[in-house]
Amino acid sequence: MKNTIAERIADFLKNFPPFDQLSKEDLYAIAQVVTITYLERDNLVYAVGETLHDKFYIIHKGAIALTKDINAKVETIDRFDEGDVFGLRPLFAKENYATNAVTEEESILYGIPLVTFKPLITRNKAVVDFLIESFASNTENPFSKEIHGSLYEHRLEVLANDKELFELQPVRYIKKVITAKANTKIKDIALLMQKHHIGSILIEADMIPVGIVTDVDLRNKVITGAYPIDTEVQHIMSAPVLCYPKGVSISQAQLTMMKHNISHLCITADGTPNSKIIGVISQNDINVMRGSNPTVLMKAIKRSQSTKQLKHIRKKIMVLLKGFVQQNIPLTQTSKIIFELNDATIKRIIERCIVKMGQQPPVKFAWMSMGSQGRKEQLLQTDQDNAIVFENVDAEELEDVRAYFLLLSKKVNKRLNEVGFDFCPADIMAKNPKWCLSLDEWKLQFNHWTSNTGDDEILLSSIFFDFDITYGDANLTSQLSDHIFDITKNNHMFLSKLAASALRSASPLGFFRRFLVEKDGEYKDFFDIKKRAITPIVDAGRLFALSNQIKNINNTAERFEKMAEIFPANEELYLSCSYASKALLKFRTKHGLLHNDNGRFIEIAALSKEEKMKLKRCFNTIAQIQESIKLKYNLSNFK
Template identity: 60%
Template sequence: MTNTIAARIADFLSNYPPFSLLEKDQLHSIAQQVRINYYEQGKAIFLKGEKVHEHFYIVHKGAVDLQKVDEKEEPETIDKCDEGDVFGLRPLFAKENYQINAITDEESVIYAIPLTDFKPIAVSNPQVGNFLMESFASNTRNPYSNEHRGKLFSDETEVSFNKEVLFDLQPIPMVKKMVTVSPETSIQKAATLMNRRKVGSVIVVEEQKPVGIVTDIDFRESIGTGRFRIDDPVNVIMNSPVICYSKGITIAQAQLTMMKHNINHICITKDGTPNTKVKGIVSEHDLMVSQGNNPSVLMKAINRARSTKKLKKIRSKIMFLLQGYIKNNIPLTHISNILFELNDATIKRTIRRCVDKMEEAPPVKFAWMSLGSQGRKEQLLHTDQDNALVFEDVPEEKLEETRAYFLKLARKVTKRLNIIGYEFCPAEMMARNPKYCLSLSEWKNQFSEWVTNPGTDEILLCQIFFDFDITYGEVRLTNSLADHVFGILKGNKNFLTRLAAQALRNPSPLGFFRQFLVEQDGEKKDLFDIKKRGIMPLTDAGRLLILEHQVKNISNTAERFEKLAQLEPNNKELYLACAYSSKALIKFRTRQGLKYKDNGRYINLADLSKEDKVKLKRCFKTIKEIQELIKLRFEVTYI
């Protein structure tokens, strides 16, 4: 008769090294000897100086803190063991007492593996022996996890770009709206045309056929050095003959041609020779933008973009860049900084173009505020737009007229942002909504009202608006607003208490025995909401604690916790764990979103590896710990 308990133990052990390296019969033999121990929270499995046990251990459910003890007998947690983690291996190698404590961090079920039964298998199985030797030598519980250190997810499933053809063999888009001049045109007139059209070259044509090309470099080398006068004809400084290709030249061809001829522009003609009509031009800049792998080039492209359609194309390049960063496991701080700047530049360029298209100049100075994830510099994927607008105070009789102007501008901006890829906010929390297009005094009154009479809706609005970042306009306005907000918050314990209660509205996302809490009904039934249950609790906690300390100009969640670690050294370990967990969860959501081409918010747990689940649970433990701190500090629970 099959021992069902041993079979379940073997099934669990098979997922984790070194047991995953055993033969099937060896695994079942070990499983039959395993002892199952239950510990309440805070119980010692072994202590420093204690004689070694006859077993080593693996966590089945719960968590265990490994602690070193200093000269003053003060314990310090140096590692945390979670589901599948092995500890207490030292007796296999060193005949000495335990050097650390192992204390349960929560209710736990621990499997005890007898050394006498396991050691012969370790000796006879080279893979198991190597694992244990490396573990002991490197002082790590699992040396095989080094390749995943610092990552939330495993590399078992890579993001696929689904490219049917090699990228370098794709055609490079040409610029059709090029500037052309005749050979007799003066250098000054050609330069004026280039400046007016914001381009870096002009094509010299005769009967619409290219005979030469003049670039910024030619003006610098020929005119700036005094070799020619500005009233000389442009043909004296043009480069000729012109290198031509037909439409459809590939990225690889363009790269090789520019390198071979030491040029940075290629003319596109009807048949690919200088004998037919010029159709367009390809520049080295266009080539780099097409490659989409250089943030500085993308930034220049954004700032030069003269249409929403162009900005939308650049946005797709930014997503391609993000895929590469995530695939190569670039640190999230680096990714966030770059993506924030590119997103910010895109929004700024859109606003600037819309201002230029308005019939009149803005009647007063104003500032465009990005809210939510963009305001916190955490927006990586395509998410909805949250924004607001503040304008200078005007006389009462001009207030509505001024607001009407900025509402019209906001409608233009939000419409174009939607085309680019930033979805409309379902709750209409956008500058085109009269509620969020206010004068400076109105905004100050609004915040005072929210803070003075903080109902649930007011608290939610405050949380969003506390994370704003100026994207465009007069920084003096947003600074004044920030000063006002911190002024009314100073010493306002009642509001901070309500904010604390709201920060606990999403408790730790693990149920009894650490099972994930998933959606119970609706369209997302059985899916895990990583934003609501993982990212938002840390965001809310970081915001609350940084406001308590009256720290301005830090809106990013990880940066807030890193600052808190400096301000409260006694809680440094917890705050740094929160900073790491915030970045790890955002990166995990981003990878899921890129993989499934959505916003990554809802996750099918069946698609995750066991390692992913374990590492997510470690992040969620941090959420539980920071919420416990908030409960004690502000003496609240969720209302």
């Protein structure tokens, strides 16, 4: 007889990560050993230094705060509510508790024994991914070696090579499968293929695959006269059907097809011929996916002869990005690949526009991509931010030289817009005479921004100080970069103002159980992830890079990783910032792809419990790095 209490517990658990990734059997096994604890408000679940319990907790009802004594003051460092898991990380790290867990209201907790739960993660990648992201976003000890090693022990290492990354991707299979019964006439099978424009039909019994017939079978066995068209299809079908579960990689599918000299595979619920059909893969599907291989796309960009071709390639880049995100390819690798493809697209447009000018550039120049593209963080098709720096010339030549580059920039900006990079609403583009300057003019401009610093100058500095050369003479951009570091070195007034600017978008961490959303306008009740979360972490990374003279690193995550290397005492915080910057960018990218927009505004009601949890942990990191900025730059009174 089933335990009804355990059933109710299992029904509750299945609604929350990571338990939503477990089978009914595993959930019930856990539910049978769960302990139930009722605590009134302000009761301790565990205390700092306390010996580890043999279980972790999920909140059935109520709320829990994690607190810590910092400078003789009790501070709340995290909060949890219904469906949240806490107390699991210390069990993996095998450390005594580093925080107090205190009830903020009457609470009912389910205690889950680690001895029951731990074996499940070795056979469930989704649970592993959840735990890795959860632990990595916890700033107390985000990269514990014990945790990292124990979780990654059974994971496939993602390879860096483009070709290998492509082969690692799962095949996108056809979900709307056309099927027939074994006693269907061959003629009717052919008519089905013709009607649906397909090359195969799965033969099933109660949606269990019993065979497959392809257009090759029709050619070899019917058109040749071996079988008449009124024969039942079971006489010409291939059986048994080779089956795989969803998620089969491209390389595995191809090897199977080559080994057995076939062109189709069946996808079933458990990967065997004994479970229901959920899809089919053809060799043609893999060939189509090859069109989104980074190496193939790069070659296509370099060979392109029209803006129309580049626009088509951009669509394939978005398909590639979607595949990387869906298959959880690390964002570091994804960003590098998408950056290179974006950069190559811009470079090809510039090359073609120079040809259309009918005249080579009068002096050396460099095309600078700024903002997210300059930081290698532009994944979705967002606004273009760019500028030109050209070689110094005599005063009498200056305007003629500028006129050439302004005309070139007008052509480039127009074609970038046609390809999919929208015009910048603030007109921060190379076709604007303000941003098409000689090297000395740029140096004077930067001198002005760092010595007469108001809000406008800080805003422009935050845009223009993150640049990367896309085309032209790298010596020009290197000189410009050296100049920026020279004029900001020990420039305490400018750095303090930059620090104050980095605090203007406060972390939404303080809004427990709700997010700070837009109050009016088109996106009323939506969460602005760029303004509220991404911008603060980007601003902090830029500030630390300038303050510590970290040259040649523009990417936010890499800036924090360098900070962790320079200042090992604060390694945990900086690595958590690196993680948060990637997690937020990935979050924005996923939602942008889902809604076919730039992903900036998020509908809170549409978020899952897991997504909200991840965001809250990123906000926790932002709050901590902002507190660090306040202390370092003596901005403790900043509001």
